[in-house]
Amino acid sequence: MSQLSEQQCEACSWDAPHVSDAEIDALKRDIPEWSVVERDGVKQLERMFKFRNFKQALAFTNRVGEIAEEVGHHPALLTEWGKVTVTWWSHEMKGLHKNDFILAARTDKVAETG
Numbered sequence: 001m002s003q004l005s006e007q008q009c010e011a012c013s014w015d016a017p018h019v020s021d022a023e024i025d026a027l028k029r030d031i032p033e034w035s036v037v038e039r040d041g042v043k044q045l046e047r048m049f050k051f052r053n054f055k056q057a058l059a060f061t062n063r064v065g066e067i068a069e070e071v072g073h074h075p076a077l078l079t080e081w082g083k084v085t086v087t088w089w090s091h092e093m094k095g096l097h098k099n100d101f102i103l104a105a106r107t108d109k110v111a112e113t114g
């Protein structure tokens with residue numbers, strides 16, 4: 001189990017510090033299945049999860065929605081037959097905050113434990 005998932009999200013505003021490339025490398029070790037992608041100059045964390053059907057993919061989507069609502073930090077969720085693509089980033093900062101890594105670790109936990 002990742003300790004990262006147990007850490008608390010901090011309040012995050014548009015001028016909060018971005019995680020450095022060295023911090024990204026260190027934090028990514030706890031969430032090895034996630035990729036850092038860059039869209040329109042904005043770094044994002046992304047992972048695709050596979051399921052047996054649409055219903056299970058939708059149930060996972062809703063569980064991830066619940067953990068997002070708990071902390072007021074929200075991912076992009078693409079739900080398809082048998083798969084869900086989850087993308088975390090901090091819109092206000094236009095980049096990655098430690099919160100995104102914490103939520104990615106919690107997303108992994110949802111996938112493991114339901």
Ligand SMILES: C[C@H](O)[C@H](O)[C@H]1CNC2=NC(N)=NC(=O)C2=N1
Pocket residue numbers: 072073074075088089090091092093
């Ligand atoms: C007002 C509200 O809390 C903010 O707009 C929140 C909502 N959820 C959010 N989610 C994410 N991922 N990034 C944000 O910057 C963000 N901002």
